[in-house]
Amino acid sequence: MTALPMLAHAQAKTVVTLAYGSEYVFDTNDFAKKWYDDVKAAFEAKYPEAEVKLVPIPGGYTDIINKLSLLYRSPSTAPDVAQLPTPALGQFQSSGWLAPIDDKLATADWWKEFPAAIQSEGRFDGKVFAVSTGENDSQLYYNMDMFKKAGLPVPWQPKSWDDVLTAARAIKAKITGVVPLWLNVGTSSGDNGLLQGTGNLLNGSSDATILDPKTNKWVVDSKGLREVLTFTKTVYNEGLGDTLSDLFSPSAVTIPLTLFQQGKLAIAVGSNYYGGNWTKTISSPYWEDAPKVIGVVAIPTVTGQAPGICTTLGGWDLAVSATSKSPNYAWKLLDVMEQETAQIDAANWAGFVPAAESYTKSADFVNFSPPYNAVAAQVLPYGMLTPAKAEYEVWSHALQQATGNLAQHKDMTVDQAIASIKGYVSNQLGADQVETR
Structure with missing residues (x-):
């Protein structure tokens, strides 16, 4: 009997995990679900060889910090990308849990539009470990x-x-x-x-x-x-x-x-x-x-x-895990989350001001809540950050x-x-x- 040829297995997709607050950051849980579902869909359409595994974290501010702290303690559970509150960045960076991303930021158009103060909020010892995904002023x-x-x-x-x-x-x-x-x-x-x-x-x-x-x-x-x-x-x-x-x-x-x-x-x-x-x-x-x-x-x-x-100034930031098995795809996911449509949706649905200057001038942002959004954008460049230290x-x-x-x-x-x-x-x-x- 002639042996049948073996069928080639489809190559497994690269999985990128994304952890975020599902009940606290956005104005409604439905807004949070829609935004992260949209991000997942946009990433997977752009990179069909990869997929996003969402890791929603219920509860309030402290619950998010505590859960992320537990996840980061083991490389097997550390999310490739995580949404972190600005005041806690020092705690997570000093623990060695976050990866520097300066080389990637050098070619990111949106990063060039961040005010200097906002660029510095995730900078420690001269390296950037996190980037803003929405500010409060x-x-x-x-x-x-x-x-x-x-x-x-x-x-x-x-x-x-x-x-x-x-x-x-x-x-x-x-x-x-x-x-x-x-x-x-x-x-x-x-x-x-x-x-x-x-x-x-x-x-x-x-x-x-x-x-x-x-x-x-x-x-x-x-x-x-x-x-x-x-x-x-x-x-x-x-x-x-x-x-x-x-x-x-x-x-x-x-x-x-x-x-x-x-x-x-x-x-x-x-x-x-x-x-x-x-x-x-x-x-x-x-x-x-x-x-x-x-x-x-x-x-x-x-x-x-x-x-x-x-x-x-204070808001939420995105960071790549220092132990990510797919750091390039983790960065690609972060980059998708920083694009204009995603950032303006996040601003409008979570009560943020986008960090990129051109985003703050977009009619989709300014006209979403007039006159309030326009004034929030006006004062953003004058904001001062708290020290990035635990x-x-x-x-x-x-x-x-x-x-x-x-x-x-x-x-x-x-x-x-x-x-x-x-x-x-x-x-x-x-x-x-x-x-x-």
């Missing part, structure tokens, strides 16, 4: 009807922090039953709360230094910190801020969205995603009339000093504690708040790791 939101009722100008163009306090005081004097000024303080929202609250003020202060680049020490007392703490103390001593129950709620960062819609809030230091949350027809709280009621303007620097605009978590927590205590205890002084910051950071990192400027 902050603005001042204000109720135009309340401003008119209080005799304040509309449109509003505050030039200093004193202008903000003046407006809040006028609201308090003229309108009862509303919160004059929302300023996120305390530890309930962690680093995210600082990014959407007093961190913005520090970046607009006389000295925004957190980690001294010359000494590599953490700044625990400076003119800038004292300006931030003085402003915070003034807001809560004068009864201009919100209740402690709201400030210390686990959902504190999103409370202003509802307060504005209920007509209970006049001004807020808030994130760029506010407008999109109000105006997306499937989001909650949907508020079609928001653009007619709530204005938006850049946050001024403390005295109006150059550049006159201040904001934090120890930042300690410094950040110290400032959160200090601002929360000032809101709770009217008799607490700025000197005492500074002492608490110095004591906490010194105890955690060592007295030789802190300095006064």
Whole structure:
């Protein structure tokens, strides 16, 4: 009997794993599923010899960090590509889990359009280990009807922090039953709360230094910190801020969205995603009339000093695993995720500002949530990043504690708040790791 020829087996496809937050990052779980399904389809259409295995991570911010930490501990489970929050990049890079991608970025057109500050957010020791897939920055939101009722100008163009306090005081004097000024303080929202609250003020202060680049020490007392703490103390001593129950709620960062819609809030230091949350027809709280009621303007620097605009930067980044068995395809997947359509969809569906300058000018982004997206894009180049060091978590927590205590205890002084910051950071990192400027 003649032996039959053996059939050649189809070559197995290269599998690239992609881990991401499935319930926290995007405005709805359906948006997250659609975006990642679209990315998978676009990649597999471009590279038919490869396929994407999605690794969704349910839960909140901490759940995502914890799960990724577990996955990265073994090369067999480490995702080829992962979506990581900006503040945690230092922790993951210092653990040796991320691969440098500078050689790939050298030929990426979109990378050239990132502002210098955003290019640096994933850079450690001169090498880039992660790239932005969407930024959050902050603005001042204000109720135009309340401003008119209080005799304040509309449109509003505050030039200093004193202008903000003046407006809040006028609201308090003229309108009862509303919160004059929302300023996120305390530890309930962690680093995210600082990014959407007093961190913005520090970046607009006389000295925004957190980690001294010359000494590599953490700044625990400076003119800038004292300006931030003085402003915070003034807001809560004068009864201009919100209740402690709201400030210390686990959902504190999103409370202003509802307060504005209920007509209970006049001004807020808030994130760029506010407008999109109000105006997306499937989001909650949907508020079609928001653009007619709530204005938006850049946050001024403390005295109006150059550049006159201040904001934090923080968002989500993409990184390739240091132990990826398919690093070239991992990069190709990352590159697909950074293309214009994907980035604008992510911005609109997750409340981001795209990092690439041309993307921020796209009508698909600007017109998705007018006027809010345009202002968020305007302030993006002025953003300042927090230090890309794991120890930042300690410094950040110290400032959160200090601002929360000032809101709770009217008799607490700025000197005492500074002492608490110095004591906490010194105890955690060592007295030789802190300095006064």
